Amino acid sequence: MKIKISHDVYEISKRIKNIDKDYFIVYDTVNGKFEVHNSSQQNGSFCVSIPYDSLDERTLVHTLKSRSENIERILEEIDYNNKLKESADKSEVQAQLNEIVEDNFKSD
Numbered sequence: 001m002k003i004k005i006s007h008d009v010y011e012i013s014k015r016i017k018n019i020d021k022d023y024f025i026v027y028d029t030v031n032g033k034f035e036v037h038n039s040s041q042q043n044g045s046f047c048v049s050i051p052y053d054s055l056d057e058r059t060l061v062h063t064l065k066s067r068s069e070n071i072e073r074i075l076e077e078i079d080y081n082n083k084l085k086e087s088a089d090k091s092e093v094q095a096q097l098n099e100i101v102e103d104n105f106k107s108d
């Protein structure tokens with residue numbers, strides 16, 4: 001069940017309308033997450049899931065960062081993080097291989 005949030009301690013549900021007048025916040029009781037929705041969006045109103053347990057300033061920042069006009073920057077950030085992860089994974093595999101080789105030479 002989704003519960004529309006119209007009042008909260010920091011007035012995030014009101015302040016989010018400064019970003020877009022059609023935004024509203026719901027709490028999804030099934031997954032235990034807050035979500036930002038847009039009433040003027042076609043094919044469903046869902047915009048972004050909030051990764052925090054409470055509504056605060058981070059909600060506004062997260063919503064701003066996830067807006068569609070930031071798609072290029074978001075995709076660049078995803079690519080950069082994927083390359084870092086891939087590099088770290090390769091480094092880990094190389095370290096494991098080096099350890100195996102060293103262990104084999106020690107036992108000979």
